[in-house]
Amino acid sequence: MTVPRSFVVGCGLGSARKGLPAMELSNKTARQLFAEIREKPTRARFGFGRKPALVNIDLQKAYTAVGEFATAYETDPRQLAYVNELAELARGKGLPVVWTYVAYMDSGEDCGVWGTRSNTPDSLQNIKVGSRRSEFDDRLCIDSRRDIIMNKRMASAFHETNLASLLTFHRCDTLIVTGGSTSGCVRATVVDSLSHSYRTIVPEECVADKHESPHFANLYDMAVKYADVVPVAEVITYLRAYEGPN
Numbered sequence: 001m002t003v004p005r006s007f008v009v010g011c012g013l014g015s016a017r018k019g020l021p022a023m024e025l026s027n028k029t030a031r032q033l034f035a036e037i038r039e040k041p042t043r044a045r046f047g048f049g050r051k052p053a054l055v056n057i058d059l060q061k062a063y064t065a066v067g068e069f070a071t072a073y074e075t076d077p078r079q080l081a082y083v084n085e086l087a088e089l090a091r092g093k094g095l096p097v098v099w100t101y102v103a104y105m106d107s108g109e110d111c112g113v114w115g116t117r118s119n120t121p122d123s124l125q126n127i128k129v130g131s132r133r134s135e136f137d138d139r140l141c142i143d144s145r146r147d148i149i150m151n152k153r154m155a156s157a158f159h160e161t162n163l164a165s166l167l168t169f170h171r172c173d174t175l176i177v178t179g180g181s182t183s184g185c186v187r188a189t190v191v192d193s194l195s196h197s198y199r200t201i202v203p204e205e206c207v208a209d210k211h212e213s214p215h216f217a218n219l220y221d222m223a224v225k226y227a228d229v230v231p232v233a234e235v236i237t238y239l240r241a242y243e244g245p246n
Helices: 004-011 013-017 030-039 081-093 109-115 163-167 183-197 214-224 233-242
Strands: 051-059 099-103 148-152 174-180 200-205 226-232
Touching: 004 099, 030 081, 051 081, 081 099, 081 174, 081 200, 099 214, 163 214, 163 233, 174 183, 183 200, 183 214, 214 226, 226 233
Parallel strands: 051 099, 051 174, 099 148, 174 200, 200 226
Antiparallel strands: none
């Protein structure tokens, strides 16, 4: 079958045939690329809106108890301390504070096809409801009477949860997203947040990943496309000064 030339050019193959690269090449690391975009942003910021909510993604022992679970990781040693500070400030301003975690039935069937690629004690679908892997990290300061706890099953905090309706009820237009992993559930939540037209803020020190390459690659990608990736000090300053919508 002959492919029309217009289709080839439209797919970006025409330039490759002329000896031009199909995509930009670089020998820089993901860390270096993110450092460059942080130093010299190529896009305007979304900025904070009228009312934010704090959404903390999967800060549970399966992912934070380094040395106990193979799936755990740490990027910034002060991550959880910063998250606690953000949560305390948000509560003090009457803002929603959401904590998500993943945990599944004994059968693991509620993990769906996501849980079919492996079946070891460390596998995702084997984070069982009520297990130690499903527990929030002991270092977190969670107000169990006031904060919102969500058991999600998939990557995004929006997928088949009541997060969107909760944000509508509170009239929030901005999400501050922390947690892990940067390349997994944080990114998925950030993309969905933008898709729901929320201004989305990612405090850099408050997200973590297993390896620096996906961590910084996804910080770069989120900063260019989906969110404002900013120092946590900037978010702390904002929350301290926040006075609520007029």
